[in-house]
Amino acid sequence: xxxxxxxxxxxxxxxxxxxxxxxxxxxxxxxxxxxxxxxxxxxxxxxxxxxxxxxxxxxxxxxxxxxxxxxxxxxxxxxxxxxxxxxxxxxxxxxxxxxxxxxxxxxxxxxxxxxxxxxxxxxxxxxxxxxxxxxxxxxxxxxxxxxxxxxxxxxxxxxxxxxxxxxxxxxxxxxxxxxxxxxxxxxxxxxxxxxxxxxxxxxxxxxxxxxxxxxxxxxxxxxxxxxxxxxxxxxxxxxxxxxxxxxxxxxxxxxxxxxxxxxxxxxxxxxxxxxxxxxxxxxxxxxxxxxxxxxxxxxxxxxxxxxxxxxxxxxxxxxxxxxxxxxxxxxxxxxxxxxxxxxxxxxxxxxxxxxxxxxxxxxxxxxxxxxxxxxxxxxxxxxxxxxxxxxxxxxxxxxxxxxxxxxxxxxxxxxxxxxxxxxxxxxxxxxxxxxxxxxxxxxxxxxxxxxxxxxxxxxxxxxxxxxxxxxxxxxxxxxxxxxxxxxxxxxxxxxxxxxxxxxxxxxxxxxxxxxxxxxxxxxxxxxxxxxxxxxxxxxxxxxxxxxxxxxxxxxxxxxxxxxxxxxxxxxxxxxxxxxxxxxxxxxxxxx
Numbered sequence: 001x002x003x004x005x006x007x008x009x010x011x012x013x014x015x016x017x018x019x020x021x022x023x024x025x026x027x028x029x030x031x032x033x034x035x036x037x038x039x040x041x042x043x044x045x046x047x048x049x050x051x052x053x054x055x056x057x058x059x060x061x062x063x064x065x066x067x068x069x070x071x072x073x074x075x076x077x078x079x080x081x082x083x084x085x086x087x088x089x090x091x092x093x094x095x096x097x098x099x100x101x102x103x104x105x106x107x108x109x110x111x112x113x114x115x116x117x118x119x120x121x122x123x124x125x126x127x128x129x130x131x132x133x134x135x136x137x138x139x140x141x142x143x144x145x146x147x148x149x150x151x152x153x154x155x156x157x158x159x160x161x162x163x164x165x166x167x168x169x170x171x172x173x174x175x176x177x178x179x180x181x182x183x184x185x186x187x188x189x190x191x192x193x194x195x196x197x198x199x200x201x202x203x204x205x206x207x208x209x210x211x212x213x214x215x216x217x218x219x220x221x222x223x224x225x226x227x228x229x230x231x232x233x234x235x236x237x238x239x240x241x242x243x244x245x246x247x248x249x250x251x252x253x254x255x256x257x258x259x260x261x262x263x264x265x266x267x268x269x270x271x272x273x274x275x276x277x278x279x280x281x282x283x284x285x286x287x288x289x290x291x292x293x294x295x296x297x298x299x300x301x302x303x304x305x306x307x308x309x310x311x312x313x314x315x316x317x318x319x320x321x322x323x324x325x326x327x328x329x330x331x332x333x334x335x336x337x338x339x340x341x342x343x344x345x346x347x348x349x350x351x352x353x354x355x356x357x358x359x360x361x362x363x364x365x366x367x368x369x370x371x372x373x374x375x376x377x378x379x380x381x382x383x384x385x386x387x388x389x390x391x392x393x394x395x396x397x398x399x400x401x402x403x404x405x406x407x408x409x410x411x412x413x414x415x416x417x418x419x420x421x422x423x424x425x426x427x428x429x430x431x432x433x434x435x436x437x438x439x440x441x442x443x444x445x446x447x448x449x450x451x452x453x454x455x456x457x458x459x460x461x462x463x464x465x466x467x468x469x470x471x472x473x474x475x476x477x478x479x480x481x482x483x484x485x486x487x488x489x490x491x492x493x494x495x496x497x498x499x500x501x502x503x504x505x506x507x508x509x510x511x512x513x514x515x516x517x518x519x520x521x522x523x524x525x526x527x528x529x530x531x532x533x534x535x536x537x538x539x540x541x542x543x544x545x546x547x548x549x550x551x552x553x554x555x556x557x558x559x560x561x562x563x564x565x566x567x568x569x570x571x572x573x574x575x576x577x578x579x580x581x582x583x584x585x586x587x588x589x590x591x
Contacts, residue, residue, distance in 0.1 A: 027159050027160060028077075028102055028104070029156075030157075030158065031154065031155055032062035032155060032156060033064045036075055036077055036078070037051050037076060037077075037080065038076035038078065038079050039051050039080050040107075041081050041110075044110050046121070046122070046125055047080050047125075048120075049120045053128055053132075057138060061136060061138075061152065063152060077102075078103070078104050079103050079105045079106065080128070081107055081110060083105065084096075084098040084107075085100050086100075090109050093109050093122060093168060094109050094166070095108035095122060095123055095127040095166040095224075096163070096164070097128075097130055097162075099161060099163070100161075101160075104158065108124050114221065121221060122168075122224075126166050129221075135156065136150065136153070136156065138150045139477075140223060141457055142448060143448060146558075147453075149480045168227075169465075170440065170442060172441035174444065175446070175456070175459065176444065176446060216448065219448070225463055230298075231357050231407070231441065232298035232299065232357050233382050235302055235305065236300045237303065238272075240273055241262050242270060245261045249261055251275060251276060253273065253274035253275060253309060253310035253311070254311045254315075258311075261273055262308075268308070271304065272304045273304060274303065274309050276312060276315060277335055277339035278312065278338075279314070290347065291350065295350060295351050297351070297354060298380075299354050299356045300357050300358075301343055301357065302358050303336065303364070305362065309328070309329065309332050309335075319332065320369040320370045329363050330363065330512070331369070333364040333368045333369070334369055334371050337368045338371055344379060347378075355378055355405075356375075358380075359383075359384055360406075361384040362384070366511075367394065367400070372401050372402045373401055376405070377404060379403075379404075379405065380405045380406065381403055382406070382443065383406050383409060383410075383434075384411065385410060387410070388507055389507070390507055391434070395433070395437045404438070405438075405440055409442070409444075412430075412445075412459075413444050413459075414446040415446065415449075418569050418570055419451070419570040419574060420452070421495075421499050421527055422454075422498075423500070424454045424455045424458045424470075424496070426500055427459050428458045428459070428462055431462045431466070432462070450562065451570075457477050458470065458477070461476070481552075481559055483550065483551045484546040484556065487542060491542045491546065494538070494539060494542065498531065501530070503530070528574065531574055536571035536574065539567050540568065543563055544564070
C-alpha cells in the first residue's frame with residue numbers, strides 16, 4: 001500500500017434539492033471506485049489500519065478490483081488522521097468524523113491499542129467504522145468476510161456538515177475469545193484436543209482456528225469495543241496451594257476430612273484451592289503481597305472457581321444457612337463479604353483510593369443474608385449471574401447490602417451445544433437492566449459461533465450503542481438474508497418464543513430446582529426441554545420457504561442454507577440426547 005501516489009478523483013460538489021432548516025444544503029457526491037484515501041501519519045498503526053479497512057470495504061461495495069489508490073492528501077476525498085477544518089485534536093478515547101469542504105475527515109485518539117495490546121484500537125479507525133455503518137449501511141453480523149453485509153454502490157451522496165462522534169459508553173468492554181491455544185487445550189502433537197471427537201473431514205486445523213480467532217478480534221473492533229479503564233479481575237490465589245501447602249497449610253481451606261489444601265496426589269486441580277477466609281493471617285498475607293506489588297489502585301482479590309470451601313469452625317460460623325440441613329455449598333456469600341471487608345479495611349488504611357475487585361460468582365453470587373459491604377466506594381464487583389437467575393432481584397438485594405460499583409461478567413456465551421437458544425432479546429434486556437442500574441463495564445466470557453451469532457451480535461452492538469432498540473438490531477441482523485429476511489424473522493421468532501418461555505419458567509423455580517451452573521455451557525435441560533421434534537420439523541419447513549425466496553444472491557442463499565443445516569443438526573442432536581437420557585444404566589455403555 002503506497003501513501004504518496006497522486007490520483008485523479010472523480011468528486012463533485014453539487015447543490016442538493018434537500019432543504020435543511022429552511023436553507024438549501026450542499027452535498028458531496030463520491031465515486032467510490034476512484035475516491036482517494038490520505039493517511040496523515042503513515043507511522044500511526046491506527047491510521048494505517050483504518051485506511052486498510054476503509055479500502056477493503058470501498059472495494060467490496062464498489063466492486064473495484066485491486067487496491068484503492070492512496071494519495072498524499074491534495075486529491076484525496078477520505079482524510080484519515082486529519083481533523084476537519086476548524087476542529088482540534090480529539091479528546092481521550094474520542095473518535096470523530098465529519099464532511100467539510102468536499103472531503104470526509106476521520107480522526108481521533110489514535111494512541112490506543114486493544115486488550116492485551118494485540119492490534120490498534122479506536123480513534124480514526126472507529127470513525128471509519130461509524131461512516132461505513134451509518135452512511136454506507138455496512139453491518140458486521142459475524143466474524144470474517146462472509147459476515148459483512150453491504151449493498152453494491154457506485155456512488156454515494158453525503159450532506160455537507162455530516163458528523164459523528166463516538167466514545168465507548170462503558171469503562172471496559174470485552175467479549176472473550178482467542179484462548180484456544182493455551183497449553184491445556186492442546187495435545188502433545190500440538191493439535192486441538194476437541195478435534196479428535198470430530199469426523200476427520202470436518203476437523204479444524206490449527207491454521208483454521210488461528211484465522212477464526214484473528215477474524216473474531218477484528219470483528220470486535222468493527223463493533224467498536226474498547227477498554228478505557230483496565231480493572232484487575234481473575235483468580236487471584238491460584239498459586240497459593242503451591243506457595244503454602246507445606247509452609248502455611250492454615251492459610252488454605254480445611255477439607256471435610258480435616259486436612260488442609262489440595263494434596264499433590266489429589267485429583268483436584270491445585271489452582272482451584274480455596275482459602276481459610278476466617279484466618280486474619282490470610283488477610284495479612286494478601287495485604288503484604290499487594291504492598292510488595294506496589295499497591296496498585298485496582299487490587300484483585302477474586303476467589304478461584306469451583307467448590308472446596310473451608311470446613312473449619314471459624315469459617316462455618318460466618319455462614320448464614322436458612323435451615324440446619326441446607327446444602328453446604330449453596331450459599332457462601334456472608335463468609336466472603338466478611339473476608340472482603342477485612343481486606344478492604346487494611347488496604348484503605350494504606351491507600352485511600354484503592355479499588356478492590358472481586359467476583360460475585362457461583363455459591364457466593366447470592367446476596368448476603370446478614371452482612372453488609374462496609375466500604376462500597378472502594379469495591380468493584382464482577383457480577384456473574386446465571387441466565388436462570390432473576391438478575392433484577394439480584395441487583396436489588398445486592399444494592400441493599402451496599403453494592404455501588406459493578407461490572408457484568410456473565411458466562412452467557414460459553415454455550416457448547418448445537419441447539420439454538422434464541423436468547424438474543426433476553427440478553428439485550430439483561431444488558432439494559434444492568435446498564436440502567438449503574439453497570440460500569442462488561443466482560444462476556446465466550447465468543448460468537450453460528451449457533452449463537454444473533455445473540456452475540458445483539459450483545460456486541462449494545463455494548464457500543466445501547467440506545468439502539470432491539471427491534472432495530474433485529475432488522476440489522478436479518479438484513480443478511482436479503483429478500484428472505486421476513487421469512488427468516490418468522491424462523492428466529494419461533495425459536496425465541498419457545499426458548500424464552502422455557503427460560504422464564506425455570507427462573508421462577510427455587511434455586512435448588514434449577515440447574516446449578518453459572519457457566520451456561522452446563523445449562524442443558526432448559527434448552528432441551530424448550531424444543532421437540534415437531535417444532536424442529538416446522539422450523540425446517542420455514543427455512544425451506546426462505547430458501548425458495550426469489551431474487552436471493554448466492555451469498556444470501558448460502559446464509560439461509562447454513563441456518564437450515566444448523567436446524568437439522570440441532571434436531572438430530574436433540575433426538576440423540578433424548579434417546580441417551582431414556583436408556584437404562586446398563587445400556588449406556590453400549591452406545
